[in-house]
Structure formats: C-alpha cells, structure tokens
Amino acid sequence: MKVIETSNLSKHFGLGETRVSAVKNVSFEIEEGEFTAIIGPSGSGKTTLLHLIGGLDSPDEGDITLSGEKIAHMKGNQLSDFRRDHIGFIFQAYNLIPVLSAAENIEYIMMLQGIKKPERRRKVEEILETVGLTGLGDRRPAMLSGGQQQRVAVARAMVSKPDIILADEPTANLDSKTGMKLLEVMKELNREFKLTFVFSTHDEKIMNMATRLIHLRDGSIERDEQK
Amino acid sequence: MLIKIAFRNILRQRRRSLLTGLSISGGYFLFALTLSLIEGSYNNMIRIFTESHVGHVQIHLDDYLTRPKIYKSISDKDEIETILSADNRIIGFAPRIYSPALSFSEEDTAMVQLIGVDAKKETTVSRLREKIVTGSFFSSQGGENDRTQAMVGKGLAIKLGLDINDEFIVIGQGADGSIANDVFVVSAIIGKKSSGERMNVYLPLQALQEFLSMELSVHEYSMLLEDVADSRSVAKDLQKKLPELVVSPWQEVEEMFYKSMEADKQGNWVFLVLLMIIVFIGVLNTVLMSVLERTREFGVLRAIGYRSGTLVNLIFMETVLLSMMSLILGVIIALPSIMWFSDTGFMMPEPMDMGGIEFQHFKGELTAQILFLPMGIILLFAALISLFPAIRAARLDPADALGKF
Ligand SMILES: Nc1ncnc2c1ncn2[C@@H]1O[C@H](COP(=O)(O)OP(=O)(O)OP(=O)(O)O)[C@@H](O)[C@H]1O
Ligand SMILES: [Mg+2]
Numbered sequence: 001m002k003v004i005e006t007s008n009l010s011k012h013f014g015l016g017e018t019r020v021s022a023v024k025n026v027s028f029e030i031e032e033g034e035f036t037a038i039i040g041p042s043g044s045g046k047t048t049l050l051h052l053i054g055g056l057d058s059p060d061e062g063d064i065t066l067s068g069e070k071i072a073h074m075k076g077n078q079l080s081d082f083r084r085d086h087i088g089f090i091f092q093a094y095n096l097i098p099v100l101s102a103a104e105n106i107e108y109i110m111m112l113q114g115i116k117k118p119e120r121r122r123k124v125e126e127i128l129e130t131v132g133l134t135g136l137g138d139r140r141p142a143m144l145s146g147g148q149q150q151r152v153a154v155a156r157a158m159v160s161k162p163d164i165i166l167a168d169e170p171t172a173n174l175d176s177k178t179g180m181k182l183l184e185v186m187k188e189l190n191r192e193f194k195l196t197f198v199f200s201t202h203d204e205k206i207m208n209m210a211t212r213l214i215h216l217r218d219g220s221i222e223r224d225e226q227k
Numbered sequence: 228m229l230i231k232i233a234f235r236n237i238l239r240q241r242r243r244s245l246l247t248g249l250s251i252s253g254g255y256f257l258f259a260l261t262l263s264l265i266e267g268s269y270n271n272m273i274r275i276f277t278e279s280h281v282g283h284v285q286i287h288l289d290d291y292l293t294r295p296k297i298y299k300s301i302s303d304k305d306e307i308e309t310i311l312s313a314d315n316r317i318i319g320f321a322p323r324i325y326s327p328a329l330s331f332s333e334e335d336t337a338m339v340q341l342i343g344v345d346a347k348k349e350t351t352v353s354r355l356r357e358k359i360v361t362g363s364f365f366s367s368q369g370g371e372n373d374r375t376q377a378m379v380g381k382g383l384a385i386k387l388g389l390d391i392n393d394e395f396i397v398i399g400q401g402a403d404g405s406i407a408n409d410v411f412v413v414s415a416i417i418g419k420k421s422s423g424e425r426m427n428v429y430l431p432l433q434a435l436q437e438f439l440s441m442e443l444s445v446h447e448y449s450m451l452l453e454d455v456a457d458s459r460s461v462a463k464d465l466q467k468k469l470p471e472l473v474v475s476p477w478q479e480v481e482e483m484f485y486k487s488m489e490a491d492k493q494g495n496w497v498f499l500v501l502l503m504i505i506v507f508i509g510v511l512n513t514v515l516m517s518v519l520e521r522t523r524e525f526g527v528l529r530a531i532g533y534r535s536g537t538l539v540n541l542i543f544m545e546t547v548l549l550s551m552m553s554l555i556l557g558v559i560i561a562l563p564s565i566m567w568f569s570d571t572g573f574m575m576p577e578p579m580d581m582g583g584i585e586f587q588h589f590k591g592e593l594t595a596q597i598l599f600l601p602m603g604i605i606l607l608f609a610a611l612i613s614l615f616p617a618i619r620a621a622r623l624d625p626a627d628a629l630g631k632f
Contacts, residue, residue, distance in 0.1 A: 056530055057626035077534045084532020091530075091629065094523055099235035109531055111228055156531070 002065075003164050003196050004030040004053055009062035010219075011048050022048040023059070024219040030164070030198060035190045037207045038200040040216035046200035047168050049216065053198070054087050054166045055079050067163045084112055088157030090167035090199075095153035096141040102152045103128065103137030109160045127155045131185055147178035154186060158195060167199035171206055183209050229537070233544040237552075240517065247513040248553040251605060254506035255557030256564070258499055258601035263565045263591035265495050267572070269488060271590055273455060276484065277477050280353045280424070282321075282449030283458045284465065285480050287473050291446060292480060297326055297402050300444035301472065307448055310468050316461055319351025320450035324435050328399030328407075330428065332387035339383055339428045341399065343435030343445075352451045355417070355429065362391045362415030365431055375434040376414035382425025384416045391416070397428065401440040409438055503608065511612045514546055518616040525620050526628030535621035542620060546613030547606065554602050562598070569593040 011023040022045045030036055038046050051057040053064055055071045064072050067086055074082060083089075096105045103124045110120045128137050131151040141149050150170055157165045167186075171179030183206055189195050201207050215223040237244045277283055285292075286307065291299040301307065304322065311320045324343035329336060346365045350356050355378075356364045365376050379389060387395055391413055398408040411430065418424045436443065452461055458476035466474040478485040518525075525538060568591030575589055 051626045051629075054530065056629065057624070077536070080529065080532050080534040083530065089527075089530045091527065095527055097232065097524065097528070099232060099239055108228065112532055112537075160532075 001032045002029050003032050003034075003067060004028075004198075005063075005065040006053065007063050009049075009052060009059050009064065011045075011052060011057065011059050021219050023052060026062070026219070026221055028214060028221065028224060030196065032163075032196055033190070033194045034196055034198075034212055035187060035210050036198045036212040036214060037210035038198065038214045038216060039202070039207050040222070042202075044216040045219040046216055048219075050166050050168050050198070050200060054089060055083050084109065084160065086163045088160060088162040088165035090150065090153045090157050090165065090170045092169045093146075093149075093173045096149060096156070098141050101138050101140055102133065102144060102148075105141070105152055106156045106159050109156055113160060123159060127159050130189070131155045145178075146174050147182060150174065150182050151185060154182070154189070158189060158193070164196045164198060167197065169200050169202065171201065171203060176203065176205060179203060179206060180209075229541055229544060230548070233541055233548050236517070236541075236545050237549050243513055243516070244549060247509055248549055248556070250506055250509045251550055251553035251609070252557040252560065254502060255554055255601050255605055256561045257502055258605070259557070259561045259597055260564055260568070260591070261495070261499060261502075262601060263568060263593060263597045264589070265492060266592035266594070266597060267569060267590045269492055270455075270592055271588070272488065273477075276481070277455060278354055278451065279358075280355070280449075281477050281480055282352050283452040283455050283477050284317075284450050284462045285475050285477075286448040286450075286465070286469065287446065287475070289473060292473065292475060295325060295446070297400070297439060297441065297446075300324075300402075300441055300446050301448070302442075302444040304443065304445065307469065307472075310465065311448070311450060314461070314465075316453050316457055318451045318453055319348065320448055321345050321348035321352040322432060322445040323349075323447045323449060324432065324439065324441070324445050325447070326399055326435070326439055328397050328428075330383065330387065331396040331398070332389060332393070334388040335386050337383055337386050337426065339379075339397070339426050341397065341435055341438075342427055342429050343432040344429055345432045352449050358418045358422075358424070359415045360417065360419075362413065365414060374410055374412040375430065377411035378415040378417050378429040379413055380425040380427045381416055381418050381420050381422070383428065384413070385420065389413050389416075397438075399439065401438075403440050405440065407438050407440065503604065506605070507608055507612055510546065510550070510609050511616075514542065514613045514616045517545070518542060518620045522620070522623065522628050525623060526625050526630075529623075529625035529628065538621045539614070539617040542617035543610065543613050546609050550606055550609040554605060558598065558602075565591055565593050565597065 007027045009023055009026040010021065013020045013022055026049060038049060040046055048057065052059050053066065055066070055074065059072055062072070063070055069082070071079070071082060096102075097108065100108060106124050106127060107120045110123065124137065128134055131154055133148060133151055133155070136144065136148065141152070144152065153170070171182055174182060186197055187209055190197055207213060211227050213225040213227070214221055215225065286301070288299045288301050308320070311317055322345055326341045328339055328341050330339045344355065359378065360381065362378070364378070374394060383389070389395055393413050394410050395413070396408065396410050398406065401407040411428070417427065417429065430438070432445070452458060458478065462474045462476040528538060529535070572588055572590030
C-alpha cells in the first residue's frame with residue numbers, strides 16, 4: 001500500500017534574484033513499511049521536502065497524497081487534525097514540551113486525540129518500555145540525555161498510531177554511538193510494527209541502515225536507491 | 228491538561244512571572260485602595276455637606292428651588308408629615324421657611340437671609356445646633372423683654388456688632404405684600420466668619436411665619452435618610468405619593484456642587500488609568516517575551532497536531548491564570564488595608580478644604596464594587612493584552628516556527 005505519493009512537487013523561497021528553488025519537481029512514492037533516508041548536502045532541500053510531506057508547509061506546485069488524501073491544499077484545523085492523526089514528527093532537537101514529563105509528553109498527543117485516561121496510561125508504560133525508557137517517565141526533558149529525549153520523541157511520534165513518521169536529522173545532535181542506538185530503536189519499530197519511517201541524515205553510518213536512499217541535490221532527486 | 232501546562236509554563240520563568248505577578252498585585256492594591264479612598268472621601272464630603280443644612284431629600288412647591296418666591300409655600304403639612312413619618316428609610320425631617328430681609332443695628336445695616344426652623348425637628352436633620360459658637364439653641368421660651376430669639380451667623384454678628392442678648396431690627400416683606408418689621412434678640416452666634424451661613428438669621432418657625440404673615444405654611448421640607456445612597460429612590464417614591472409637590476434629591480437641590488464633585492471625582496481616574504497602563508505594559512512585555520522565546524516550541528506543538536486555536540487558548544490561559552493568582556494575592560494584601568482605612572482611617576493634621584467643605588477625618592470605603600471593579604478591569608485587560616501575542620503565535624507558519632531556535 002502506498003503511504004506517500006508526490007508528483008512534481010516544487011517549493012520556492014524568496015523573490016526575484018534571491019529566489020531559491022528549495023524543492024524542484026520532486027516525484028516519488030513510499031510504500032508502507034519502508035525505512036527511507038533522504039540524503040544530500042546541506043541546502044539540498046531535505047528539511048523543506050519533509051515539511052512539505054508532513055503538511056507543515058504547502059508546495060508552490062505539485063501534489064502530495066498521504067494515505068489516500070491530498071494534503072497540499074488542506075488548511076487550518078483540518079490540517080492540524082490530519083497531522084495529529086496521520087503523521088508523527090521527530091525533529092533534530094527540542095522536540096518535547098519542556099514543562100511536561102516524558103510520560104506526559106507521550107500521553108498528551110493521545111489526549112488531543114481524545115483517548116481515555118486508563119488506556120493512555122497503559123500505552124505510555126508500554127511504549128516507554130518499547131523505546132527502552134522504563135522508569136524514566138516522570139522526568140522532565142531537561143533531566144534526560146539527548147539520546148533519551150530523542151527516544152521520547154520517537155515514542156511520542158508513534159503513540160498516535162500515525163501512517164508515517166517523519167524525522168528531520170533525528171541524530172544530528174547526538175554522538176554517533178547514541179545516534180546509532182536511536183536508529184536501531186527506530187529500525188526495530190519499523191520491523192516489529194511495520195511503521196513507515198522517512199528520515200533525513202548526513203551521517204554515512206546512519207544512512208546505511210535505511211532500506212532506501214533518496215539522494216537530493218539542489219532540490220531535485222538525483223538518485224533513488226533501493227537496498 | 229491545558230491548565231496544567233499553562234500553570235507549569237508560568238512556573239518556568241519563575242522570576243519573570245513573580246515580577247509580573249507582583250506588579251499585578253501591586254497595581255490591584257493601589258487601584259483598590261485609591262478607589263476606596265476616593266469613594267470614602269467623597270462620601271464623607273457628601274455626608275458633611277448634606278448634613279450641614281441641605282439634607283438628603285427636599286420637598287417644595289412648584290419651582291421654588293430655582294425661583295424662590297415667598298408665596299410658593301406648602302400648606303398641607305399634616306399629609307406630608309404623615310407620609311414622611313411612615314417611611315422608615317427617613318430618619319428625620321424638618322420644615323423650613325426662607326425670606327430675604329434687611330437688618331439694622333446701631334452700627335450698620337446688612338442684607339440677611341431669614342430662615343425659620345422648627346427647633347425640635349431641625350436637630351434631627353441638620354447640624355445647626357452643633358454650629359453654635361456662643362449662646363444657646365432657642366433655649367428658654369422668649370428672650371429678654373419677651374423679644375423673639377434669633378441665632379445669627381458670625382458674619383452678621385461682626386458686621387452689626389452684635390453679641391449675645393443684643394437686639395437688632397429686621398425689615399422684610401410679608402406674603403401679603405405688607406412691610407414686616409420686628410426686633411429680635413441674639414440667642415446664639417453660628418459658624419465662622421467664612422462659612423456659608425455667615426449672613427443667616429435663624430428664627431423659630433412660628434415666629435417667622437407670623438413675621439411674614441404666611442400662616443402655617445412652609446417653603447421646604449428637608450429630610451435625612453438612613454442611607455444617603457437612597458436619596459434618588461426615596462425622592463422618586465415620595466414624588467409618586469405627593470404629585471402636587473416637587474420632591475428633589477440632594478443631587479438636584481445642589482446641582483452645582485454635585486456636578487463639580489463628580490467632575491473632580493473623574494479627575495482622579497487619570498491617576499488610575501496611568502497606573503493600569505504601567506501594569507499592562509509589564510504584562511504585555513512578559514507575554515510577548517514568553518511567546519517569542521517559545522516560537523520553536525510552538526512550531527513543535529503545531530507539528531504534532533495542536534490547532535492554532537488551542538495555542539491561543541494556552542497563551543491566553545497562562546496570562547489569565549497568572550493574573551488571577553496575582554489578584555488573589557492583591558486582595559489578601561489590599562483587604563486589611565482597606566478595612567483599616569474604612570474602619571479607622573486617619574486624622575489629618577490640618578483640616579482639608581474640598582469644595583468649600585472642611586474635613587479632617589480621612590476614611591476609606593469598603594464595598595464589593597471597590598474590591599471587584601479593579602479585579603474585573605485588570606483581568607479583562609490582561610486577557611485582551613494576551614490575545615495579541617497569542618494570535619501572533621497561532622498565525623505563525625509551523626515550518627517557519629520550526630526553523631527558529
Ligand atoms: N524559510 C526559508 N526562506 C528562504 N529560504 C529558505 C527557507 N527555508 C529553506 N530555504 C532555502 O532552501 C534551500 C533548502 O533548504 P533546506 O533547509 O530544505 O535544506 P537542507 O537539505 O535541510 O539543509 P541542511 O542539511 O543544512 O538542513 C536552502 O537553499 C535554503 O537556504
Ligand atoms: Mg535541514
């Protein structure tokens with residue numbers, strides 16, 4: 001089943017001489033259960049592309065279909081709710097609400113989805129164990145290491161049962177050992193729950209764990225490599 | 228949960244929240260206290276003013292109030308007095324007569340205002356008796372040589388060179404157009420050289436009625452109420468019962484005084500508005516800072532599916548919650564002070580002159596309005612102020628917000 005389908009996606013920034021095409025004519029499809037890395041040099045458009053498919057930014061041209069729904073022209077609350085129910089996000093850093101504990105951060109998104117308290121609590125415990133953070137649920141983000149924070153972010157991203165999890169350089173702020181461990185957790189979730197991941201990275205070791213590599217250069221797909 | 232997050236966000240920048248909170252509490256404290264003192268001192272002024280002579284409500288015939296003429300008098304006194312006695316909001320009432328006249332002594336002449344008062348009833352309405360400087364209040368029946376007793380204002384006493392038991396002549400015009408004249412004897416001197424009643428001559432009601440040949444009729448009924456705040460409503464009720472007469476609350480009787488006092492009162496609000504502006508600038512600054520520095524966080528919230536309205540709610544809630552906590556603190560510090568001011572107050576070293584009325588005892592006022600009005604205003608404006616940054620934050624493009632650290 002296709003999770004994402006993009007056709008001729010373009011996004012430009014600026015006007016006149018300073019106009020940059022951050023994403024140019026990008027078309028690709030991603031199947032359920034894929035573990036895809038978007039790679040390319042700095043400024044090649046990775047972040048912009050992830051924002052576009054996550055509905056955080058709207059394309060200037062082209063279409064995005066996510067789980068069968070066209071999102072390019074969704075707006076306002078409809079788009080917010082779509083993100084909440086269908087997409088999980090992991091960013092490079094500062095993913096979590098600092099005033100909530102790890103467990104509350106995970107629980108909160110389920111609350112936004114209207115899931116009842118007992119079920120929320122049960123799931124939080126379950127998921128903390130899955131990402132290897134049993135017993136750390138009560139800690140605020142500031143009391144967790146960078147790697148632990150990113151695991152909480154992964155837990156939060158998957159708990160809402162999204163169709164896809166988008167991660168923009170999730171390991172960029174971690175040392176390579178911790179980064180690898182985080183990727184192993186993600187990979188495990190991908191295998192066990194058939195969760196679809198699309199992440200961007202600079203790191204050679206990390207990109208080698210992907211099953212598919214989309215190479216970006218100057219906003220266009222240079223190479224699409226299945227492994 | 229939203230409240231929980233809002234609350235924790237307030238605790239996040241403890242120092243900043245504390246400062247803002249304290250400025251809200253302090254602003255409330257000053258606001259409520261000032262309001263209490265303004266109300267207190269004006270009410271005090273009104274009390275002193277109305278109890279001096281005017282009373283709280285007056286009854287006249289026709290337009291006596293604006294065009295006093297000797298013949299515009301009330302004759303059906305029994306009906307009025309029955310009605311006034313029956314109303315338990317009225318503490319006391321007194322009939323009066325007025326007439327301008329000329330007075331002579333061996334030394335000089337002067338224009339005077341004759342005022343006929345009922346010796347017993349007058350003391351239940353005005354402080355005439357307390358204003359006596361020397362002499363006594365229509366003491367024994369009849370003065371020396373069986374002359375009628377008169378109490379004269381200090382100004383007149385000086386001008387005519389009168390002292391207690393001195394005699395003086397008064398010439399006026401009777402209701403029937405005849406010339407009236409008589410000799411009176413000074414039984415008391417009233418007030419100060421500068422006070423409003425300095426050229427008044429107070430006579431027993433009956434004596435003046437005879438002098439003016441106006442039989443048993445009077446020009447005015449003045450009454451004192453249990454609560455001065457009821458003046459307008461009592462006047463309205465009485466007016467219905469006495470359709471052929473004109474009933475006026477003190478605000479109408481002394482319209483000039485009332486209006487200038489109201490204008491004066493309004494002037495005090497300038498200070499309060501300035502005070503509030505200072506507080507609100509502080510609040511705005513805090514909300515703006517806390518919103519700007521959390522731009523990225525809001526981006527994350529939007530990414531995980533926060534609706535923009537929820538974000539507005541969150542920021543709004545943070546401000547309202549902080550304001551409410553500060554207001555509770557504000558009440559805790561303001562209440563004892565206001566209570567002290569309204570119960571005890573303080574004596575000023577020198578009597579203060581406000582609009583020709585002297586008072587020395589400075590007191591506050593404690594009413595629900597004084598506590599809740601500043602609260603409402605602060606809460607309302609704090610909420611309004613938070614809306615601007617909140618909407619700004621909610622309008623942010625999530626992708627842009629995420630790009631900011
Ligand atoms: N909001 C923006 N306004 C203007 N230009 C932008 C904006 N966002 C991105 N760009 C430009 O678009 C191009 C692609 O940027 P993008 O952030 O997608 O690259 P990236 O591959 O994620 O880079 P990095 O590896 O450094 O994160 C860059 O040239 C960048 O300068
Ligand atoms: Mg990037």
